[in-house]
Amino acid sequence: GQxxxxxxxxxxxxxxIVQINCTYQTSGFYGLSWYQQHDGGAPTFLSYxxxxxxxxxxxxxxxxxxxxxYGYLLLQELQMKDSASYFxxxxxxxxxKLIFGTGTRLQVFP
Amino acid sequence: NAGVTQTPKFRVLKTGQSMTLLCxxxxxxxxxxxxxxxxxxxxxLIHYSVGEGTTAKGEVPDGYNVSRLKKQNFLLGLESAAPxxxxxxxxxxxxxxxxxxxxxxxxxxxx
Numbered sequence: 736g737q738x739x740x741x742x743x744x745x746x747x748x749x750x751x752i753v754q755i756n757c758t759y760q761t762s763g764f765y766g767l768s769w770y771q772q773h774d775g776g777a778p779t780f781l782s783y784x785x786x787x788x789x790x791x792x793x794x795x796x797x798x799x800x801x802x803x804x805y806g807y808l809l810l811q812e813l814q815m816k817d818s819a820s821y822f823x824x825x826x827x828x829x830x831x832k833l834i835f836g837t838g839t840r841l842q843v844f845p
Numbered sequence: 846n847a848g849v850t851q852t853p854k855f856r857v858l859k860t861g862q863s864m865t866l867l868c869x870x871x872x873x874x875x876x877x878x879x880x881x882x883x884x885x886x887x888x889x890l891i892h893y894s895v896g897e898g899t900t901a902k903g904e905v906p907d908g909y910n911v912s913r914l915k916k917q918n919f920l921l922g923l924e925s926a927a928p929x930x931x932x933x934x935x936x937x938x939x940x941x942x943x944x945x946x947x948x949x950x951x952x953x954x955x956x
Contacts, residue, residue: 776949776950777950778888780945824944831876831895831942832890832903833893833939835887837886838887
Protein backbone atom coordinates (compact mmCIF):
# COMPACT_ATOMS: atom_id res chain seq x y z
CA GLY A 736 0.00 0.00 0.00
CA GLN A 737 0.93 3.65 0.06
CA UNK A 738 1.36 5.97 3.02
CA UNK A 739 2.80 9.41 3.47
CA UNK A 740 3.84 10.55 6.91
CA UNK A 741 4.24 14.15 8.06
CA UNK A 742 4.86 15.73 11.46
CA UNK A 743 1.53 16.68 12.98
CA UNK A 744 2.57 20.18 14.04
CA UNK A 745 5.40 22.64 13.56
CA UNK A 746 5.81 26.04 15.20
CA UNK A 747 8.05 28.94 14.24
CA UNK A 748 8.35 32.73 14.55
CA UNK A 749 7.88 35.37 11.92
CA UNK A 750 10.87 35.76 9.63
CA UNK A 751 12.20 32.30 10.37
CA ILE A 752 12.69 29.33 8.04
CA VAL A 753 10.79 26.09 8.55
CA GLN A 754 11.02 22.70 6.88
CA ILE A 755 8.05 20.31 6.69
CA ASN A 756 9.03 16.74 5.91
CA CYS A 757 7.11 14.08 4.03
CA THR A 758 8.30 10.50 4.19
CA TYR A 759 6.57 7.90 2.14
CA GLN A 760 6.23 4.19 1.67
CA THR A 761 5.08 3.56 -1.85
CA SER A 762 6.45 1.47 -4.65
CA GLY A 763 6.74 4.40 -7.00
CA PHE A 764 4.93 7.54 -8.03
CA TYR A 765 4.86 10.21 -10.71
CA GLY A 766 5.64 13.24 -8.56
CA LEU A 767 5.28 14.89 -5.16
CA SER A 768 2.84 17.78 -4.70
CA TRP A 769 2.37 20.19 -1.82
CA TYR A 770 -0.83 21.92 -0.82
CA GLN A 771 -1.68 24.64 1.72
CA GLN A 772 -4.97 24.74 3.56
CA HIS A 773 -6.11 27.53 5.87
CA ASP A 774 -8.70 26.77 8.55
CA GLY A 775 -12.13 26.51 6.96
CA GLY A 776 -10.68 26.77 3.47
CA ALA A 777 -9.92 24.51 0.55
CA PRO A 778 -6.50 23.07 -0.26
CA THR A 779 -4.54 25.23 -2.68
CA PHE A 780 -1.64 23.99 -4.78
CA LEU A 781 1.84 25.21 -3.82
CA SER A 782 4.54 23.17 -5.53
CA TYR A 783 5.28 20.02 -7.52
CA UNK A 784 8.42 17.89 -7.91
CA UNK A 785 8.37 15.52 -10.85
CA UNK A 786 12.10 14.88 -10.57
CA UNK A 787 14.56 14.67 -7.70
CA UNK A 788 15.95 17.97 -6.57
CA UNK A 789 14.80 21.40 -5.52
CA UNK A 790 11.95 23.46 -6.98
CA UNK A 791 11.71 27.09 -5.93
CA UNK A 792 8.62 29.28 -6.07
CA UNK A 793 9.13 32.57 -4.29
CA UNK A 794 9.40 32.03 -0.55
CA UNK A 795 8.47 28.36 -0.91
CA UNK A 796 10.77 25.57 -2.08
CA UNK A 797 10.14 21.86 -2.34
CA UNK A 798 12.62 19.01 -2.49
CA UNK A 799 12.36 15.38 -3.50
CA UNK A 800 14.76 12.45 -3.11
CA UNK A 801 13.28 9.22 -4.43
CA UNK A 802 16.28 7.20 -3.30
CA UNK A 803 15.66 8.32 0.29
CA UNK A 804 11.84 8.10 0.04
CA TYR A 805 11.72 11.63 1.33
CA GLY A 806 10.60 15.09 0.41
CA TYR A 807 10.17 18.41 2.14
CA LEU A 808 8.60 21.83 1.83
CA LEU A 809 10.76 24.77 2.87
CA LEU A 810 9.12 28.04 3.84
CA GLN A 811 11.36 31.07 4.16
CA GLU A 812 10.76 34.53 5.64
CA LEU A 813 7.73 33.22 7.48
CA GLN A 814 4.70 35.45 7.74
CA MET A 815 1.68 35.19 10.02
CA LYS A 816 -0.46 34.34 6.99
CA ASP A 817 1.61 31.16 6.49
CA SER A 818 -0.13 29.66 9.54
CA ALA A 819 -2.05 26.82 7.92
CA SER A 820 -1.98 23.09 7.33
CA TYR A 821 0.33 21.69 4.68
CA PHE A 822 -0.17 18.41 2.86
CA UNK A 823 2.07 16.39 0.60
CA UNK A 824 0.50 14.19 -2.06
CA UNK A 825 1.61 11.57 -4.59
CA UNK A 826 0.09 9.75 -7.55
CA UNK A 827 1.34 6.15 -7.35
CA UNK A 828 2.36 4.35 -10.52
CA UNK A 829 -0.33 2.38 -12.33
CA UNK A 830 -3.13 4.36 -10.68
CA UNK A 831 -5.01 7.57 -11.30
CA LYS A 832 -5.48 8.17 -7.57
CA LEU A 833 -3.92 11.14 -5.80
CA ILE A 834 -3.08 10.18 -2.21
CA PHE A 835 -2.53 12.77 0.50
CA GLY A 836 -0.27 12.75 3.54
CA THR A 837 -1.43 13.13 7.10
CA GLY A 838 -0.87 16.90 7.09
CA THR A 839 1.25 19.29 9.15
CA ARG A 840 -0.21 22.20 11.03
CA LEU A 841 2.15 25.18 10.97
CA GLN A 842 1.74 27.90 13.58
CA VAL A 843 3.68 31.12 13.07
CA PHE A 844 4.12 33.35 16.12
CA PRO A 845 5.03 37.06 16.20
CA ASN B 846 -13.85 31.23 -15.25
CA ALA B 847 -15.34 29.95 -11.98
CA GLY B 848 -12.93 27.01 -11.56
CA VAL B 849 -14.39 24.27 -9.38
CA THR B 850 -17.72 24.96 -7.70
CA GLN B 851 -19.65 22.83 -5.21
CA THR B 852 -23.32 22.80 -4.28
CA PRO B 853 -24.50 23.07 -1.53
CA LYS B 854 -22.02 24.76 0.81
CA PHE B 855 -23.68 23.43 3.97
CA ARG B 856 -26.20 20.70 4.70
CA VAL B 857 -27.67 18.98 7.73
CA LEU B 858 -29.19 15.53 7.26
CA LYS B 859 -30.93 13.10 9.55
CA THR B 860 -29.65 9.53 9.72
CA GLY B 861 -31.07 7.52 6.83
CA GLN B 862 -31.76 10.47 4.55
CA SER B 863 -30.21 10.68 1.12
CA MET B 864 -28.64 13.55 -0.76
CA THR B 865 -26.50 14.43 -3.75
CA LEU B 866 -23.53 16.79 -3.78
CA LEU B 867 -22.82 18.50 -7.07
CA CYS B 868 -19.39 19.43 -8.35
CA UNK B 869 -18.93 21.46 -11.51
CA UNK B 870 -15.78 22.61 -13.31
CA UNK B 871 -15.40 24.88 -16.33
CA UNK B 872 -11.75 24.09 -17.16
CA UNK B 873 -12.47 21.14 -19.46
CA UNK B 874 -10.62 18.82 -17.09
CA UNK B 875 -10.82 15.09 -17.65
CA UNK B 876 -10.00 14.05 -14.09
CA UNK B 877 -12.34 14.74 -11.16
CA UNK B 878 -12.16 13.59 -7.55
CA UNK B 879 -14.22 13.52 -4.37
CA UNK B 880 -12.40 13.68 -1.02
CA UNK B 881 -13.62 13.83 2.54
CA UNK B 882 -11.80 15.56 5.35
CA UNK B 883 -12.62 14.93 8.99
CA UNK B 884 -11.65 17.48 11.68
CA UNK B 885 -7.89 17.71 12.09
CA UNK B 886 -7.33 15.00 9.53
CA UNK B 887 -6.03 14.66 6.02
CA UNK B 888 -7.90 14.19 2.77
CA UNK B 889 -9.19 10.74 1.94
CA LEU B 890 -10.20 9.85 -1.61
CA ILE B 891 -13.77 8.57 -1.92
CA HIS B 892 -14.23 8.13 -5.68
CA TYR B 893 -12.68 9.58 -8.78
CA SER B 894 -13.26 9.78 -12.53
CA VAL B 895 -10.86 9.94 -15.44
CA GLY B 896 -13.45 10.95 -17.99
CA GLU B 897 -17.10 11.29 -18.87
CA GLY B 898 -18.97 8.07 -18.13
CA THR B 899 -16.19 6.53 -16.03
CA THR B 900 -15.82 6.28 -12.26
CA ALA B 901 -13.57 4.36 -9.89
CA LYS B 902 -13.29 3.69 -6.17
CA GLY B 903 -10.85 5.50 -3.96
CA GLU B 904 -9.70 4.75 -0.41
CA VAL B 905 -13.07 5.09 1.38
CA PRO B 906 -15.88 4.41 -1.15
CA ASP B 907 -18.37 2.59 1.10
CA GLY B 908 -21.67 4.37 1.59
CA TYR B 909 -21.17 6.64 -1.44
CA ASN B 910 -21.99 6.48 -5.13
CA VAL B 911 -20.90 8.77 -7.94
CA SER B 912 -21.83 9.58 -11.50
CA ARG B 913 -20.08 11.48 -14.30
CA LEU B 914 -22.73 11.85 -16.99
CA LYS B 915 -21.23 15.10 -18.29
CA LYS B 916 -17.56 15.97 -18.42
CA GLN B 917 -18.02 19.13 -16.38
CA ASN B 918 -20.06 17.56 -13.56
CA PHE B 919 -19.23 14.96 -10.93
CA LEU B 920 -22.01 13.99 -8.51
CA LEU B 921 -21.53 12.34 -5.12
CA GLY B 922 -24.51 10.55 -3.61
CA LEU B 923 -25.21 9.37 -0.11
CA GLU B 924 -27.95 6.77 -0.25
CA SER B 925 -28.58 6.44 3.50
CA ALA B 926 -26.64 8.99 5.53
CA ALA B 927 -24.91 7.93 8.75
CA PRO B 928 -23.32 10.08 11.49
CA UNK B 929 -19.92 8.70 10.45
CA UNK B 930 -20.37 10.58 7.17
CA UNK B 931 -20.30 13.93 8.95
CA UNK B 932 -17.37 15.62 7.26
CA UNK B 933 -16.24 18.30 4.85
CA UNK B 934 -16.40 17.10 1.26
CA UNK B 935 -14.04 18.51 -1.35
CA UNK B 936 -14.26 18.08 -5.06
CA UNK B 937 -11.20 18.56 -7.25
CA UNK B 938 -10.39 18.45 -10.95
CA UNK B 939 -7.24 18.27 -13.02
CA UNK B 940 -5.91 18.08 -16.54
CA UNK B 941 -4.57 14.52 -16.71
CA UNK B 942 -1.99 14.08 -13.95
CA UNK B 943 -1.44 17.75 -13.16
CA UNK B 944 -1.97 18.67 -9.49
CA UNK B 945 -5.72 19.23 -9.14
CA UNK B 946 -7.66 22.37 -8.29
CA UNK B 947 -10.04 22.09 -5.35
CA UNK B 948 -13.55 23.41 -4.86
CA UNK B 949 -14.57 25.36 -1.72
CA UNK B 950 -16.03 22.32 0.05
CA UNK B 951 -19.38 21.18 1.39
CA UNK B 952 -19.85 20.89 5.14
CA UNK B 953 -22.18 18.00 5.88
CA UNK B 954 -23.56 17.15 9.30
CA UNK B 955 -25.54 13.95 9.85
CA UNK B 956 -27.53 13.82 13.10
